[in-house]
Amino acid sequence: MDLLIQPFAGLRPVPEHADDVAAPPYDVLSTAEARVRAAGRPLSFLHISKPEIDLTEGADPYSDAVYARGAETIRQMIADGVLIRDDVPCYYVYRLSMNGHVQTGVVGAAPVAAYDDNRVRRHEFTRPDKEDDRVRQIDAVDAQTGPVLVVFKPRERISGLLAGIAATEPTYDVQWGAEGGAGTAPNVRHTIWVVMDSARVEVLRQAFAELDLLYIADGHHRSAAASRVAAARRGQEAAQSFLIVAFPADELKILDYNRVVRDINGLGIDDFLARVGEAFDVVETDGQARPRKMHEFGMYLDGRWYRLTPKRPPAADAPALERLDVRVLSDLLLEPMLGIGDPRTDPRIDFVGGIRGLDELERRVDSGEMAVAFALFATGIDDLMAVADAGDVMPPKSTWFEPKLADGLISYPLS
Numbered sequence: 001m002d003l004l005i006q007p008f009a010g011l012r013p014v015p016e017h018a019d020d021v022a023a024p025p026y027d028v029l030s031t032a033e034a035r036v037r038a039a040g041r042p043l044s045f046l047h048i049s050k051p052e053i054d055l056t057e058g059a060d061p062y063s064d065a066v067y068a069r070g071a072e073t074i075r076q077m078i079a080d081g082v083l084i085r086d087d088v089p090c091y092y093v094y095r096l097s098m099n100g101h102v103q104t105g106v107v108g109a110a111p112v113a114a115y116d117d118n119r120v121r122r123h124e125f126t127r128p129d130k131e132d133d134r135v136r137q138i139d140a141v142d143a144q145t146g147p148v149l150v151v152f153k154p155r156e157r158i159s160g161l162l163a164g165i166a167a168t169e170p171t172y173d174v175q176w177g178a179e180g181g182a183g184t185a186p187n188v189r190h191t192i193w194v195v196m197d198s199a200r201v202e203v204l205r206q207a208f209a210e211l212d213l214l215y216i217a218d219g220h221h222r223s224a225a226a227s228r229v230a231a232a233r234r235g236q237e238a239a240q241s242f243l244i245v246a247f248p249a250d251e252l253k254i255l256d257y258n259r260v261v262r263d264i265n266g267l268g269i270d271d272f273l274a275r276v277g278e279a280f281d282v283v284e285t286d287g288q289a290r291p292r293k294m295h296e297f298g299m300y301l302d303g304r305w306y307r308l309t310p311k312r313p314p315a316a317d318a319p320a321l322e323r324l325d326v327r328v329l330s331d332l333l334l335e336p337m338l339g340i341g342d343p344r345t346d347p348r349i350d351f352v353g354g355i356r357g358l359d360e361l362e363r364r365v366d367s368g369e370m371a372v373a374f375a376l377f378a379t380g381i382d383d384l385m386a387v388a389d390a391g392d393v394m395p396p397k398s399t400w401f402e403p404k405l406a407d408g409l410i411s412y413p414l415s
Contacts, residue, residue: 004119004152005108005208005246007089007201008238011143011411012194013043017082018172021045022190022406026146027221031061043082045408047073049137049145062133067140074141085413090196091204092410093165094245097189098253098403104162105247106204107147107192107410110214112230112240115223119213120150120244121388124220124396125344134225144226144243144412147405148219151381154248158207165193165200172409188403192410214246215385218401229414236414243412245405249381255354255400256291256378258361259329260370262348265338269302272337272372279332280308288358291377294325298375300361320386325376326395333374344396351397354378 013021020041026049029037035053038046047054051070052061059066077083092107114120138144152158172192195201216223226242233239264272276282276299289298289305297308310332314323321327334340334349343349350370352360361373379399387394 002111002114003205003209004110004114004211004214005091005106005244006110006241007091007195007205008109008241008412009086009089010092010107010194011078011083011085011413012092012409013082013172014084015171017043018174018409021077021082021408022172022174022176023049023408025404025407026050028404043077045145048077048141049407062136067136070137071140071142074143074145083411086194086196088196088198089201090194091201093162093193093195094405094410095166095189095191096403096405097191098187101253101403103247103251103253104159104166105245105251106162106208107243107245108208109241109412110148110150110244112227112242114214115227115242118391120216120223121213121385122216122220122223123384123388123392123394124216124398125393126221126224127344130221131224131228134221135228138225138229138414139232142414144222144414146219146222146407147243147245147410148223148226149217149401149405150214150219150244150246151217151249151252151385152211152214152246153385154250155207155210157210159248161204161207165195166191168193174406174409190406190409214244215249215388217252217381217384217399218404233414238412238414241412243410249385252381253402254378254381254384255402256376257326257354257397257400258352258358258376259334259343259374259397260350260352260361260364261334261338261340261372261374262350262369263371264301267337272301273306275337276306276308276333279312279337280310283307288362289375290358291325291375294323294377294380295328296377297325297329298358300358300365300373300375301371303366319392320383320390321392321394324379324383324387324394324398326379326398329374329376330395353400353402355400355402 020043023045034050038044171194174190289307295313299306364370
């Protein structure tokens, strides 16, 4: 059985340029936000992950010219010695720190065959257009530059080995300042140790052999794209694996992922509240109604906050998918009362990551852009794994992981 976390010879910045290269994940920034973030930073990895920022404003971000520009930029950064390739297969220990929270994992390569065989388990549907974009980006730059965040059930031996390595001098220590970046948390520290000593690599390999399953936490489109690239490049060994960063499940931090809706489906305020009261106990609160536990919701409507509790919550022994608060809210309120059947495609609903706070929900409603907002309790990592084990699919935008990985610190070359 293939080892699920394998060492590889990574592509990475020389240490003196790590701060210049490291960038937020490509998918948390709009093109406009990426232009601002990369302004005055010619070595930012955003020039590779979102190369449309270097073309004329308004250019189609999915044009051939965009992918060609990303390929040109990565080749130039390699030629200039900004990015270097390791000579031997390595593991890369990756620690994220934010406001007292610390999680320590490892960067490696996972076999695409394990993803195809469901040993790397998924819990979300993907959109073909997003898959297509990542396939074209991977093919153009001939590397996987956006890591897939995965988790594994904790193993004491693995955590001990990673902690021992993290007690030594790191190769990279990058900290984003108070500005954070659009859609990303501020004051996040990214610390990486390159493990190239063959004896230590072998010890880690043996420890990872204990793992029989990985679970995708974030990066379903990147992993699906890697599978498509592998199929197209059969016979090319490197393309049969994909870039992951794996953390013990008990170290990840999941934030709430909230909803805002453009209108209340033609109802008046009082009528809508009456409808909500048929399925929920509704209590107006003095301040923000942040959910304190599972199956409790906050609702912001017409300048007021309400705490909602389902009158008939899911049974404790119900399937994991049915117990998810994102599913409960959809089944009891969004679909029957607001007419939102498919939140993946309905333009009346939008999603707000918990890192933006409940103030963002108030702003979206008070501005008149949206009519009502819902605050949810964060989905648990055990629930995510239970849904994946059952072969079910979570509703879209069920989890927001924070802190997020950086792009550019470790990439996986395909040739």
